[in-house]
Amino acid sequence: MPVAKPAFLFDLDGTLVDSVYQHVLAWHEALQSERIALPVWQIHRKIGMSGGLFANMLLRETNLEITPERLDRLRSLHGAAFRRHGVTVRPLPGAVELLKFLSERGVPWAIATSGRMETAGPSIASLGVDPARTPVVTRDQVEHAKPDPDLFLAAAERLDHPIEDAFVVGDSIWDILAARRAKALAIGLLTGGYGESELERSGAFRVFGSPADLLKHIDEVGVRR
Amino acid sequence: MPVAKPAFLFDLDGTLVDSVYQHVLAWHEALQSERIALPVWQIHRKIGMSGGLFANMLLRETNLEITPERLDRLRSLHGAAFRRHGVTVRPLPGAVELLKFLSERGVPWAIATSGRMETAGPSIASLGVDPARTPVVTRDQVEHAKPDPDLFLAAAERLDHPIEDAFVVGDSIWDILAARRAKALAIGLLTGGYGESELERSGAFRVFGSPADLLKHIDEVGVRR
Numbered sequence: 373m374p375v376a377k378p379a380f381l382f383d384l385d386g387t388l389v390d391s392v393y394q395h396v397l398a399w400h401e402a403l404q405s406e407r408i409a410l411p412v413w414q415i416h417r418k419i420g421m422s423g424g425l426f427a428n429m430l431l432r433e434t435n436l437e438i439t440p441e442r443l444d445r446l447r448s449l450h451g452a453a454f455r456r457h458g459v460t461v462r463p464l465p466g467a468v469e470l471l472k473f474l475s476e477r478g479v480p481w482a483i484a485t486s487g488r489m490e491t492a493g494p495s496i497a498s499l500g501v502d503p504a505r506t507p508v509v510t511r512d513q514v515e516h517a518k519p520d521p522d523l524f525l526a527a528a529e530r531l532d533h534p535i536e537d538a539f540v541v542g543d544s545i546w547d548i549l550a551a552r553r554a555k556a557l558a559i560g561l562l563t564g565g566y567g568e569s570e571l572e573r574s575g576a577f578r579v580f581g582s583p584a585d586l587l588k589h590i591d592e593v594g595v596r597r
Numbered sequence: 598m599p600v601a602k603p604a605f606l607f608d609l610d611g612t613l614v615d616s617v618y619q620h621v622l623a624w625h626e627a628l629q630s631e632r633i634a635l636p637v638w639q640i641h642r643k644i645g646m647s648g649g650l651f652a653n654m655l656l657r658e659t660n661l662e663i664t665p666e667r668l669d670r671l672r673s674l675h676g677a678a679f680r681r682h683g684v685t686v687r688p689l690p691g692a693v694e695l696l697k698f699l700s701e702r703g704v705p706w707a708i709a710t711s712g713r714m715e716t717a718g719p720s721i722a723s724l725g726v727d728p729a730r731t732p733v734v735t736r737d738q739v740e741h742a743k744p745d746p747d748l749f750l751a752a753a754e755r756l757d758h759p760i761e762d763a764f765v766v767g768d769s770i771w772d773i774l775a776a777r778r779a780k781a782l783a784i785g786l787l788t789g790g791y792g793e794s795e796l797e798r799s800g801a802f803r804v805f806g807s808p809a810d811l812l813k814h815i816d817e818v819g820v821r822r
Contacts, residue, residue, distance in 0.1 A: 393625070393637040397618055397682070404685055411689055411807065412618040413790040457622070460629055464636055565638040567792025582636065 376537035378594040380474060381527045381556065384485035385420065386543035386564030388467040388583065389495040393565065394457035395419055402449035406442065408434055416565060420486055420544035422517030423447065454491060463499050464563050466584025471499065473587060479595055480531045482507035484523040507531060518546040521554035539593055541586065545574035559586065559593065601762035603819040605699060606752045606781065609710035610645065611768035611789030613692040613808065614720040619682035620644055627674035631667065633659055641790060645711055645769035647742030648672065679716060688724050689788050691809025696724065698812060704820055705756045707732035709748040732756055743771040746779035764818055766811065770799035784811065784818065
């Protein structure tokens with residue numbers, strides 16, 4: 373039996389576009405507006421998980437009551453702050469080239485993000501990706517976001533590709549954990565600011581520096597040049 | 598011969614005040630103004646090193662010529678951006694309490710930062726530290742900043758305390774590396790956003806979560822309650 377060809381399921385923020393730190397400070401500003409004190413690095417480590425779990429984390433770390441109304445306000449404050457910070461967001465080195473390479477080789481790929489289409493839209497556009505032609509699964513389309521496996525399972529389904537033969541590519545431990553739940557192998561990238569061993573400890577199959585670095589070593593994950 | 602009492606030499610940004618991410622995005626904006634493309638996480642990993650070495654890093658990673666004029670412009674752009682971002686900077690959890698505890702116990706401590714007094718001033722003030730009474734060594738006062746050992750050596754000298762009996766407390770690998778050059782033991786804090794094993798691999802003697810966490814375990818580093 374021949375080995376199945378791989379597909380690639382990409383996280384968006386911190387993996388294809390350089391937006392993690394802007395999201396982090398946007399959350400920090402939103403929390404400060406609500407007089408919720410949380411050190412910035414702790415926000416950084418929670419970015420990429422679902423909004424509901426993020427709220428539970430806030431509750432746990434601050435002992436404040438996080439009502440649905442407060443969470444709505446926080447989301448909207450974060451959105452406004454991110455729109456200000458977002459002007460500095462760019463594709464990560466090699467991201468556009470990597471996606472182009474996969475498309476040219478006929479390797480299936482999709483994007484699966486814990487963000488909503490509203491915030492993810494401009495980032496996806498900056499990559500030159502047309503959501504009408506490329507499967508893009510956003511938070512709006514699944515019940516549970518990362519670290520639950522739903523987003524990656526939905527993305528594989530959209531590609532009509534078995535999840536077991538897919539690589540998930542992500543920058544945060546939430547991507548890696550969700551990939552493992554989904555039974556995909558996870559490739560970690562350093563571009564979100566996690567350390568190499570944080571990604572390895574969460575179960576990354578490989579860790580590369582950037583999309584460019586992954587493209588350079590693409591034959592090591594089953595794509596022949 | 599009785600064991601010498603410890604002294605504590607603190608880094609400032611990311612160790613006592615929650616300012617690393619604001620510095621990171623301020624540098625990112627400054628670099629974008631000069632059309633220098635560098636992913637944000639790479640800036641994060643270089644924060645805390647001396648400005649001269651930071652410029653060499655830029656040269657190495659981007660292959661652009663970094664003239665003294667360009668470096669001056671970058672510094673001034675960073676300063677302006679940081680003044681905007683800096684309004685969200687707060688002392689880290691437990692920082693004020695830790696310094697107060699050490700003062701009350703008569704344990705000598707000082708601050709040693711790669712920043713200049715101009716940017717460091719407001720952060721120091723937010724900690725309730727009076728530079729007239731507490732030794733504060735800034736970049737302006739030594740020849741080489743971190744990861745060279747000069748800042749910590751100067752801080753120990755200001756305390757008239759042997760550096761070998763001092764703990765350096767910092768959040769970045771540049772603090773840890775400078776501490777080792779200086780022959781001090783280094784305590785790493787996670788508050789700058791480095792992963793635990795990045796700090797351990799650079800040679801940290803211990804790693805704690807925050808100044809509050811260090812205060813809670815202070816008897817493990819030679820200060821009796």
